[in-house]
Amino acid sequence: MNVVLTLDSKMLDKLFLKFDKYKKASKNQYIVFYAKLPKATISVYTSGKVVFQGEDAERIAQQFGHAASSRPQQQENIIGTDEVGNGSYFGPLVVVASFVNAEDVLLLKKLGVADSKKVTDEKIYQIAPQLIENITHVPLIVEPTKYNQVIDSGYNAVSIKVALHNQAIYLLEKRVSESIEYIIVDAFTTEKNYQKYLLAEQNRVNGKVTLLPKAEDQFLAVACSSIIARYLFLESLKALSLEAGYTLPSGAGAASDQVAAKLIRQNGRESLKKYAKLHFANTKKAIHIAQI
Template sequence: MGHIVHYVSDDTLKEMTTYYQPYQTKTPQHAVFQAKKNGVTITGYRSKKVMFQGQNPEVEAGRWEALKAAKGSTKKTVNQHDYMPNASLYNQNTIGSDETGTGDYFGPITVCSCYVTNEQIPLLKELGVKDSKNLTDETIQSLAKTILQLKIPYSLVILHNEKYNRLQKKGWSQGKMKTMLHHVAITKLLKKIAPTKPDGIIIDQFATPNVYINHLQSEGKTLPASTYFVTKAESHAISVACASILARYSFVKEMDKLSKTAGFTLPKGASSKVDQAASYLVKKQGYACLDQFAKVHFKNTEKIATYLRK
């Protein structure tokens, strides 16, 4: 479970209070409102701080990032349908891009982009390449090695915890971090396969195209031509499924390295098991070590003290 903090204007806070009224829950002390929508708890405080907490809070937080960008710009908002591919694209030569590690307290975010030709699709399907979320780590390891042996062109980018935490303190949302990681991976892969050009680039959608493009523009970058955003893209495009597997394979290897450094196996996810492991790690090495091992803004960090008192 992660959380994102925004500081908003009085007008935006009023707008959010009205917008979330149908979803409101019991308002805590010092808060203007608290609501729960799509598994994300949103709390607006009198200090004009707004906190988004839950699984993938960047989607809900992104709604307000897009609104802020739209108010500060005269640029036309992009049309979501312009970035949805025709189904025939899934059987063509595509770059697919996916990420993992975003909901895990320990470990980095890994993003991978893969280029798959239409001739390779039948073999990859026959080998069992599909969404990594439906595969065990052992199967992922086996499939990843097969993909590498087939010399599928790919680009892998890893955002380690120290840099993740620096960017988060700088004010970057996790959504912006993922956007820039995908952009770097795709840009590197386009250079790697040049002069070949894919029929399309498919990104597993974690934000609306408008929010994604605004993130790019804030860093002086632009969206490559023929880029499309698809929800659960790894279930539709083999190129995204390959990227999903290689990203997860890399994440598991990075977790193994961190576990060796910690001296014990670090659990994945953000459950109470993770809270216990984090408290044990802090007891051994102190709070400062978390910067190397964890995404410190996650709620898990606040829970460590409770376990240390036991």
């Protein structure tokens, strides 16, 4: 890793003093100070630019004003969260937080863990039970009836996810005895929005939460949560389908409108709240279809 800083004379003097014992000669005429540490090198140029290189570069540079990156360079000792069902009219909203250590990383790689949207449902059913058994995680499942009650109480589609991700992380922190170095949330909103909605929540996590786009493609902990959440969503959708007497489709397309219209004709509008997220536009479409 490389970190480049421009330091004033006072900070340069501090650096020279601190790393004088590691000083080595440099053949580069523009380098006025060169230090070789066990896991890093420091090069100070005549321009005042300082280049830190190596495994410990960021850690050392932090001592001279460098802000540490919130983006992990590792896969282990991470809590990762993801949600499934937020884009589906029928079925629950599922949020899962998973903690992954070094041993878990080996298992996840062996199983071929990846973002659930890129994994077939068949493979999800093969590997999710193993993840549930072996990975420390917290699943939160909000079935449609409860989901609609929460939305009616004042939450919206974003704030309910903030609440669930926060609660899943909060509960998982209590279960993990190992060091948690990073907490990664697959970004579903802006940092500003996340923090705004977080103010309404009573429980607060201990670690710093980092929102990253497409985190499920980059971090095994998030991908693991994605697969477990997808599995739990599909299982719930199956159970709801049996109860409804119809195969409830995933997603929010025309097929969902048609099935919802059948439920309305058979059992009335009120029946939808047991199976669907009523604030979706599908509800109005289904009511219109049912009246034709």
